[in-house]
Amino acid sequence: DAGITQSPRHKVTETGTPVTLRCHQTENHRYMYWYRQDPGHGLRLIHYSYGVKDTDKGEVSDGYSVSRSKTEDFLLTLESATSSQTSVYFCAISDLGGQGNSPLHFGNGTRLTVT
């Protein structure tokens, strides 16, 4: 497995509370991504980063923010968790943004339940 660690692996939280998920990589890859995976919707991009302090929105970014202060860490924050944010969250990394011959490498996911 590529050196990607997601924490926590499981979390249960209440509606309205803030939640932060962490992705840590040891590969020194430039690009980092946050996806959510839901039945019937597949994998959808939330936010991504193309360098330290450089981030951009994906297709389902409402209610989420991200930060990347170091190459190795990419944080995803749910500002005020809602039940619709119950999902499995995956972090992915890439050295070339997926272009050329550089596939994405995924972490093992964080299962988040918002009650």
Next chain:
Amino acid sequence: KQEVTQIPAALSVPEGENLVLNCSFTDSAIYNLQWFRQDPGKGLTSLLLIQSSQREQTSGRLNASLDKSSGRSTLYIAASQPGDSATYLCAALNAGGTSYGKLTFGQGTILTVHP
């Protein structure tokens, strides 16, 4: 907007069979097409990446083809084994439109290989 569709949604075969998984995409402006495997409770593992200029890629018993003009890719698995049981996802890396530089995933094919 790119849409990626995978057929069939689920497939059950006896061990030893050769099988084909299908992936279609609506926008041919892609950099590459990637195939992933996902085991239950795990992240995605990259299997094959076909660049837009290529027609196929092979890795062991896996062969992936790409026909960009018709918007199709296939993953061929030879001599299937129970260990091949997993969900297989394809994803197109978009080279144009509002999803430029981002992957669009299909919803996957759940493969079961029974002894």
